[in-house]
Amino acid sequence: MVEKNINWDGFLSDIEGIEVIDKPNSVRLKSRDYFWYSPILNAQLKKCWAHLVVLPRDEAEVMRVASACAKWKVPVTLRGGGTGNYGQAVPLVGGIILETTKLDNVLEVGSGFVRVQAGMMISDLDDAVHAQGQELLMWPSTRSQATIGGFVAGGSGGIGSVRHGVLRDDGNVRSLRIVTLEEKPQIITLHGTDIQKAHHAYGTNGIITELDLALQPAVDWHHAIALFDSYSEGIKFGEALCREDYDIYLISVIDKRYAPFYSKFGAYFPKDKYAVFSMVGPKTIAAFTADAKANGGSVSLMMNDAELAAAKLPPAYECGWNHTTLQALKSDRTYTNLQVAYPQPYDPEIDRIFMEEFKDVIMHHEFAKERGDYQLFSLPLFKFTTTERLYEIANRFEELGCGIFDAHVYTIAEGGMKVVDQVQVDFKTLADPHSLMNPGKISQEDSNNVLAEYGVELPAPPA
Ligand SMILES: Cc1cc2nc3c(=O)[nH]c(=O)nc-3n(C[C@H](O)[C@H](O)[C@H](O)COP(=O)(O)OP(=O)(O)OC[C@H]3O[C@@H](n4cnc5c(N)ncnc54)[C@H](O)[C@@H]3O)c2cc1C
CATH class of the missing domain: 3.30.465.10 (Uridine Diphospho-n-acetylenolpyruvylglucosamine Reductase; domain 3)
Incomplete structure (x- = not known):
């Protein structure tokens, strides 16, 4: 049983005049996000569907839907674009999807x-x-x-x-x-x-x-690629770019084994070179080019939006962060990834050891800032074989001092800091006193309780 005897007629009568989608195929599509990146989540979530999708046009309609959900005890899963990677927007126990895309002003x-x-x-x-x-x-x-x-x-x-x-x-x-x-x-x-x-x-x-x-x-951001003979040169270049006086919006260091997935770039990203994709402001272009040279590389691409569109090339930002994994998945659905946070300040020795031990893992690093200091993340790519092997790779990163944001669980706690965020749980008692919002997503313990309460059994993840 997925829903607890909801009076759908009563609910629909209370939200009369608000757009509803009830065609099963459309509802099923709107019940998905990008959880399929993870073979583990794909096995568990691919048959979790809502009953209806509701699309309020403004805040007053949102309030009517919220009121009806509270009255008829209808579980509610919010959905924007449905691009989350961890099944965040997937309803575990039915109910409605509340899609927000009409609130667009x-x-x-x-x-x-x-x-x-x-x-x-x-x-x-x-x-x-x-x-x-x-x-x-x-x-x-x-x-x-x-x-x-x-x-x-x-x-x-x-x-x-x-x-x-x-x-x-x-x-x-x-x-x-x-x-x-x-x-x-x-x-x-x-x-x-x-x-x-x-x-x-x-x-x-x-x-x-x-x-x-x-x-x-x-800023008139320019989409740039700098090429290097080794991954470590790409990382050193990225570190050189982390300066307050530089106009830089993106630094993605990408293994040469990604080049076949980026074939649109042709000679801008050849198969024998490691690439750093970046977005650079006009005042920093000269320094960017000089720093690439100083670190043993060269700039193969530097185009603003208009030039890039004329050249029919994708923007640099669709070559970084989780788009890197998407480019690989477009060619081969057996790939998956991890999301790794490095200790601050970054110690290249961690990657030297890891890359020596796991030669089949294809590396990709992102530079960011957190709490004012530069911070490295990586989203390493590898072929999924077993859950055991996936966590062997994740555990090695943890042994080396990194944090894992687990992209293979759908709960907030286990996906992030591994503890329940008490501030958020306290706020939930005010904002969702009937516990109807995205039930089962707070922690694994919460999920187990919710699934038992609604009589839902998720398929087991792969061994
Ligand atoms: C190829 C790819 C690349 C990505 N790159 C990045 C990246 O660079 N950085 C990053 O952070 N993420 C990234 N993501 C994850 C995701 O795209 C982003 O987090 C995105 O911003 C989610 O927006 P959305 O509208 O699709 O949200 P959805 O997936 O629709 O929702 C995300 C979560 O927010 C909740 N939610 C949605 N709207 C509301 C609302 N109005 N009120 C309360 N809760 C709400 C949903 O219930 C769900 O739990 C990437 C994903 C993919 C597939």
């Missing part, structure tokens, strides 16, 4: 900030603020598919993080407006460090309807 642009509705596509938002000479501080490589609310509720950082840190760093997200899931929904606005109550909470504790985000003056 910019509300106010001021000097250094924008107020926007949660369902706006990030590319549309960034284009809108660009028209006023400003730009977002950061966005995921899914800029063209993801919503801004989904990014703050499910993501962490990405393009721009090497300059501005991650979403949770102070000042990047200025406030969140949240609708609670109660018969009489309330609106709560979180400011400052209170943002952490709902950031990366996977929509378990309230519906974000509006966000206030910091902006910076727009």
Whole structure:
């Protein structure tokens, strides 16, 4: 049994006039995200579907849906663009998908900030603020598919993080407006460090309807590739670029074994070279080129948006972060990845040891900033054979002092810091007193309890 005797007629009557999708194929498609990156999550989640998809047009409609869900005890899974990698937007126990994409208006642009509705596509938002000479501080490589609310509720950082840190760093997200899931929904606005109550909470504790985000003056970013004979030269070049006086928005160091997956780039990324994909501001192009040379490399590509479009090449940001894995998966679905955080400051000895021991793992590093200091992440790629082998690779990184953000679990705690975030759980008692929001996503223990309560058994992951 997936749902606990919900009175769907009563629910639908309460939300009359609000758009609903009930065609089974469409509902099943909207119940998926990119969990299939992980063979483990794919086995567990591929048959988890909602009953209906509801698409409110504005905050008043969101409140009507929230009220009806609380009244009829309908589980609610929020969905923006559905690009999360960990089954964040997959309903474990049925209920409804509340899709936010119709809440897609910019509300106010001021000097250094924008107020926007949660369902706006990030590319549309960034284009809108660009028209006023400003730009977002950061966005995921899914800029063209993801919503801004989904990014703050499910993501962490990405393009721009090497300059501005991650979403949770102070000042990047200025406030969140949240609708609670109660018969009489309330609106709560979180400011400052209170943002952490709902950031990366996977929509378990309230519906974000509006966000206030910091902006910076727009830069004419150039998409760049620098080529090297060794991976370690690429990393050293990346380190050289981590300077406050450089205009750099992206530094992705990529193993030469990725080149066949990036065939569109032809001679810009040949099979025998390691590549650093970057986004560089005009004032830093000369220094970037000189630093590449000083580290034994050379720049093969430097084009702004217009030149790149004319050359029919993909943007550099679709060559970094989790797009790197996507390029490989487009060719071969047996690949998967890990998400690794290195201790600060970065010690290259960790990678020297790891790469010596695991020669079949294809490396890819991202440079970012966290709490003001430079921080390296890697998203190593390898063919999935068994769950045991996957965790053998993950465990070795941990033994070497790294942290693993486990991309093969669907719960917040086990996926991140390995502990339940008590601040978020406390906020849930206010924002979701009936425990109807994305049930089972807080921790494995929470998931086990929810699955038992709803009588749902997920298929076992592969051995
Ligand atoms: C190829 C690829 C590359 C990626 N690169 C990055 C990257 O660079 N950085 C990064 O951080 N992530 C990355 N991701 C993950 C994901 O794309 C981003 O986190 C993205 O911003 C999620 O936005 P979305 O609109 O698709 O959210 P969804 O997947 O729809 O939702 C994400 C989570 O947020 C919840 N949610 C959605 N909207 C709301 C709301 N209004 N209120 C409350 N909860 C809500 C959902 O329930 C879900 O738990 C990548 C994924 C892929 C497939």
